[in-house]
Amino acid sequence: MVSEYNIVITGVGGQGILTAANLLGWAALHAGYKVRVGEVHGMSQRFGSVIAYVRFGEDVYGAMVPEGKADVILAFEPVEALRYINYLKEGGLVIANSNPIPPVQVSMGLATYPSMEEIKKIIEEDFKGKLITLDAEKLALEAGNVITTNVVLIGALTQTPGFPLSAEHVKEVIRLSVPKKAVDVNMKAFELGVKAAKELLGL
Amino acid sequence: MAKVTDIVLWDKPGEKVLLLGNHAIARGALEANIAVFAAYPGTPSSELTDTMAAVAEKAGVYMEYSTNEKVAFETALSAAWSGLRAMTAMKHVGLNVAADSFMTVSYMGVEGGFVIMVADDPSMWSSQNEQDTRIFAKFAQVPVLEPSSPHEAKEMTKYAFELSEKFKQMVILRTTTRISHARGDVVLGELPEEIKLGKRKFGKFEKNPERFVDIPAFQRKKHSWVLETIEKMREELAECPFNWIEGKEDAKVGIIAPGLAYSYVKEALTWLGVDDVKVLKLGTPFPVPYRLLEKFFDGLERVLIVEELEPVVEEQVKVWAFDNGIRIPIHGKDYVPRVLEMTTRRAVTAIAKFLGLETPVDFESVDERYKKVSAIVPPRPPSLCPACPHRNTFYAIRKAAGSRAIFPSDIGCYTLGVLPPLKTVDTTIAMGGSIGVAHGLDVALNGVPGEKETNEKKRIIVATIGDSTFFHTGLPALANAIYNRSNVVIVVMDNLVTAMTGDQPNPGTGDTPHGPGKRILIEDVAKALGADFVEVVDPYDIKATYEVMKKAIETEGVSVVVARRVCALHHIGQMRRKGEKWPIYTVNEEKCTGCKICINAYGCPAIYWDAEKKKAKINPLMCWGCGGCAQVCPFGAFEVMKEGE
Ligand code: SF4
Ligand code: SF4
Numbered sequence: 135m136v137s138e139y140n141i142v143i144t145g146v147g148g149q150g151i152l153t154a155a156n157l158l159g160w161a162a163l164h165a166g167y168k169v170r171v172g173e174v175h176g177m178s179q180r181f182g183s184v185i186a187y188v189r190f191g192e193d194v195y196g197a198m199v200p201e202g203k204a205d206v207i208l209a210f211e212p213v214e215a216l217r218y219i220n221y222l223k224e225g226g227l228v229i230a231n232s233n234p235i236p237p238v239q240v241s242m243g244l245a246t247y248p249s250m251e252e253i254k255k256i257i258e259e260d261f262k263g264k265l266i267t268l269d270a271e272k273l274a275l276e277a278g279n280v281i282t283t284n285v286v287l288i289g290a291l292t293q294t295p296g297f298p299l300s301a302e303h304v305k306e307v308i309r310l311s312v313p314k315k316a317v318d319v320n321m322k323a324f325e326l327g328v329k330a331a332k333e334l335l336g337l
Numbered sequence: 338m339a340k341v342t343d344i345v346l347w348d349k350p351g352e353k354v355l356l357l358g359n360h361a362i363a364r365g366a367l368e369a370n371i372a373v374f375a376a377y378p379g380t381p382s383s384e385l386t387d388t389m390a391a392v393a394e395k396a397g398v399y400m401e402y403s404t405n406e407k408v409a410f411e412t413a414l415s416a417a418w419s420g421l422r423a424m425t426a427m428k429h430v431g432l433n434v435a436a437d438s439f440m441t442v443s444y445m446g447v448e449g450g451f452v453i454m455v456a457d458d459p460s461m462w463s464s465q466n467e468q469d470t471r472i473f474a475k476f477a478q479v480p481v482l483e484p485s486s487p488h489e490a491k492e493m494t495k496y497a498f499e500l501s502e503k504f505k506q507m508v509i510l511r512t513t514t515r516i517s518h519a520r521g522d523v524v525l526g527e528l529p530e531e532i533k534l535g536k537r538k539f540g541k542f543e544k545n546p547e548r549f550v551d552i553p554a555f556q557r558k559k560h561s562w563v564l565e566t567i568e569k570m571r572e573e574l575a576e577c578p579f580n581w582i583e584g585k586e587d588a589k590v591g592i593i594a595p596g597l598a599y600s601y602v603k604e605a606l607t608w609l610g611v612d613d614v615k616v617l618k619l620g621t622p623f624p625v626p627y628r629l630l631e632k633f634f635d636g637l638e639r640v641l642i643v644e645e646l647e648p649v650v651e652e653q654v655k656v657w658a659f660d661n662g663i664r665i666p667i668h669g670k671d672y673v674p675r676v677l678e679m680t681t682r683r684a685v686t687a688i689a690k691f692l693g694l695e696t697p698v699d700f701e702s703v704d705e706r707y708k709k710v711s712a713i714v715p716p717r718p719p720s721l722c723p724a725c726p727h728r729n730t731f732y733a734i735r736k737a738a739g740s741r742a743i744f745p746s747d748i749g750c751y752t753l754g755v756l757p758p759l760k761t762v763d764t765t766i767a768m769g770g771s772i773g774v775a776h777g778l779d780v781a782l783n784g785v786p787g788e789k790e791t792n793e794k795k796r797i798i799v800a801t802i803g804d805s806t807f808f809h810t811g812l813p814a815l816a817n818a819i820y821n822r823s824n825v826v827i828v829v830m831d832n833l834v835t836a837m838t839g840d841q842p843n844p845g846t847g848d849t850p851h852g853p854g855k856r857i858l859i860e861d862v863a864k865a866l867g868a869d870f871v872e873v874v875d876p877y878d879i880k881a882t883y884e885v886m887k888k889a890i891e892t893e894g895v896s897v898v899v900a901r902r903v904c905a906l907h908h909i910g911q912m913r914r915k916g917e918k919w920p921i922y923t924v925n926e927e928k929c930t931g932c933k934i935c936i937n938a939y940g941c942p943a944i945y946w947d948a949e950k951k952k953a954k955i956n957p958l959m960c961w962g963c964g965g966c967a968q969v970c971p972f973g974a975f976e977v978m979k980e981g982e
Contacts, residue, residue: 147719156355159520160338163355171355171520176380176463177750177837180906181942182719193607195486195600197519200608200681202698217714220707235956237717241936241946242757245715252713260706271958280958311338 135167136298138191140199141291142221145210146235147179150284154208155186157288161307162190165299172197185218190298206294208287211235212267216253224262229290229331231270231283266290266334273326279316282323289327293335301328342391348533349525356523358487358516359384362454365494366424367396369450370529372538373416374400375409377809378838379428380463381517382456386426387839390850397535400850402841405768405809406431410438410453417451417507418549419540422498426454429468430767434810436473441551443477444559446505446566449540450498454510456517459645459678463837465748465767467676469647470511474623478567481509481623482579483596487521493579493620495526504573506566511622513645515678516597567624575628579620582633588615591633592688593642595619595650601684602643608685608697625653634663641691642669645679720753723943724909724963726902727751727830729876731761732939732969734799734828737886742797743778747771747811749803750837750904751830758940762801769810775800775825776818785822786893797890799826805835805843807859819867819895826889826896827868829859830876832904840907859899869894876900879968909961920962923978924953930972939969 141158145151152173159171167190174184187199201220209215209230222228232250239245250267257265268290274283285308292301305324312320331337339347344354345364356364362385366374374393376386386402393400399416403409406427416423427435432455439453455473458464474481482497484490494510501508531538547555574580592614594602599618606614617633619625622644634640642651651669658667672687673679682700689696721728731754734744746752746762747770755762764774775798782798784791802811807829818825835841842848847856863871870892874882882900889896912919929952935944936953943959944966946952955966957978967975 146717148722156520157338159355163353163522169355169520169522172515173357173518173520174462175384175518175839177719177753178462180719180722180750180753181717183717193604195604196597196681197515197521198680200604200685200698201700202703213714214717216710217717219710220703235959236945237715238720238756238758238936238940238942239717240715241944242933242940243946244757246713247715248713256710260709307338 136191137193138189139298140204141188142199142204142207142218143186143188144207144214144218145184146214147181147184149210150281151184151186151210154284154288155188157308157311158188158304160311161299161304162188164307165303167191168194170194170197183214183217205296206291208291210283210287212250212253213247216248216256219257219261219263222261222263226263227294228257228263228265229287229294230265230267231287232267233269233271266331268330268334270327273330274323277323277326278319282320285320285323286327289324290331293328293331293337295335342388345388346392346395347525348528350527352525353522354525355520356487357384357518357520358484358490358512359518360388361487361491361523362494362510362512363388363392364523364525365491367392367532368491368526368528369495369498370422370531371398371424372421372540373413373423374398374425375403375412376426377403377406377409377431378835378841379431379456380838381458381514382426382428382431382454383838383841384517385454387841393850395535396532397537399537402843402849404844406435407438410435414438414442414447414451416540417447417449419449419542421449421538421540423449424452424454426456428464429455429457429470430464430466431455432470432473434768440477442507443479443563444556445548445551447501447507448505450501451507452494452497452501452510453507454512457511457513457646459513462514465765467646469649470509471622471649472647474509474511475649478563479507479509480567480570480574480621481511482620483511483622484516484620485597485599485618487516487519488523489579489620490516491523496578504566504570511596513597513678571624571626572628574621574624575626577621577626580626580629581618582615582629583618584615585613586615587636588613589636589638590692591615591617591637591640593617593619593640593650593654595622595644598643598645598679598684601679601681602688604681605684605688608681609689609694611688611692611694619650622650623653625650625657627657630654630657634658638665640665640667641672641688642667643673643684643687644669646675648675718756720756720940720942721750722906722961723941723959724905724961724965725750726832726876726900726905727754728759728939728941729879729965730801730828730830730882730900731759733876733879733882733886734801735759735761737883738797738799738890742799745771745774745778745798745800747802747806749806751801751803754801758937768806769802769814771800771802772811772814772818772827775827776814776821776823779823779825783824785824787822799828799890801828801830804829804831804833804845804859808844812862815863816866823895824893826886826898828898828900831859831899831901833901834904834907836904836907840904860897863897868897870896873899873901876902877963877965879965905961905963920977921957921960921979922955922962922964922966922975923957924955925974925976926950926952928972928974929953932971935966935970939966941966
């Protein structure tokens, strides 16, 4: 039993972030932990930047991860990892989907999208974190449906060193949660995420 | 992970489940044997309402989506006057709408338990202000309960009904976004037989004009009843199971933490490794039970009050301390910010400063390093969805009215029309405010018929308002504008659903949680009220919409245009569930000249700019196939590529 484990999930509204947070919350609850999941609802979801928090352990109270306390940031979109990097603890891990979604402001030429090198540099040098990126969308399509992108990322998350829940356990919770006809696709997506993360982390 | 609506009805006492605070409150209301629930949806309260709608039939509860909070309040109140347990839910600004009835009803009290759930939104995640409902409670002299976790929210809901019945006064259950929209472990309790059987409960109304008629002669006698009752409750609440003192008994320093702030304080103390403090956990920020304060203050040399937003507890504690000759330092808002939401960081920082400690994380250094990040991260505000009909409506309005026109708007997804490139929202205040502001601008800038003088340089005024908002508080404003002979265009953006709060029905859709209600057509209402021009358009036909807007602008008087097309998010969600497909568009690179009209004037989020090729592109995963881009591109560069999903 850990006393506290903190996950920050970020991305763009509509990417399945709240579903991912809820799934992880249930997995932690089934493992016997005290759980808090913090989410954003309402207009803020409409293709805007979204952040959700999943915390579990024996001493969790508030629904938000404090700055500098996230063990992992799971980013569904690369620049969103950077937007919330202040939550990462020193030595924490960032798992990012590598598919950028440029905001309208960028298309209109009112802002620029930073390069992957810039993103990596800030995460690793300024915030002393580790970054791994994977093309989760491609893996989801490979599994059979792009909608499973979030499950690919959850699969990858379970490979984080020190992650307190077993991959099998999380997978089982997902299996029981998704509609019957979607079970196979989701299980495949999960495995592809696990495999990709293992390679990237050199496990 | 079962469906929430199933969990909320589970007959499994003792089972531990993960529920959103709002879902937990719904469960609490069912455990309390609620009979009637009425509400207008408002983030962050909506999931409570939606859950009640989903389980109402099975649980034998009458549930309605009312047209606004005042009406909802009155519906639920009448049930409580008839001896039933009843509840209404709203967001903080919703209470402003219900305030007229609310303030008076505190003089009359209730028979059955009446609980008003009010969800505050500190930091304004989806609201226009961050008012503190506890002040409203104090204003009306009704008690307010404030949970510190989702589980406590459920338990408190039950308690609130009991308290309300015991003192015959309504009770506010106040949450904030971080309770309403936080999931936590909740232990299910017993469901009453009537709920399990789905038996609808009916009440009995006993006439008593002296109590239920608010003429001054009756009401004068009752103001003192209100004040006596709240003092009796203050006494009783010293035994309230949601108030307690914990920590070191002989500590010299004390911390008072109401509601959710208690969670942050607990976390901060663990994090700081501090244990020689006494904590007063308060579930009832108004009225603060003085008897508990007596016990708590015993032996203390300094006290800190950690509360979110306004110093509601702080003021009561300070007044009590002064009256009782207690002269130790009592801190609060001098250490804890009064604006924006509480966070663990804020609690840690305040407590560390109060105790003269270092914070365990050097937040300032995090901020310093983050500065660089915020400089290079592009903003990503929410935007109208791909295929959103509102985008087309705004686009047509702007083209027809020109950028010199003024565009008052309202509260809903369409408020996002303020952002570039559409920029067709100039003012918003509150639900229904657009029409009132439009009329006021016409009076101020143009002058109305019948007046001796009118302004030569008239401005065009085009107001936008959603379907649900139109019924919420748009109606009286429309009557006013027509009656006073305004010259404005009012565009009702009817997407056939209350989209922003999660697709609830409204009179314009005609659906109710209990089956079909009677549908009210906006155009019929506008005609019946006497609007000078009324027309319905499909915003997916941009040209036709533009033509109608032109005509509406040219017509003297109040023009009402109903732009009707179902919300894209709602529609795509339904198609997905049914496994249906929709067309996906693509850019024909040969035809695309790189003029950027689709990006700089229209702005569908599925369209982005390929800087290398200098052409527009479509993200196929985001295109919902409305064909709007094909209509705005002067070079015909957008084509259907294939079916999606
Ligand atoms: S939810 Fe509906 S109304 Fe709101 S922006 Fe999306 S498509 Fe438009
Ligand atoms: S058809 Fe064009 S305007 Fe409509 S959603 Fe797709 S890209 Fe956007």
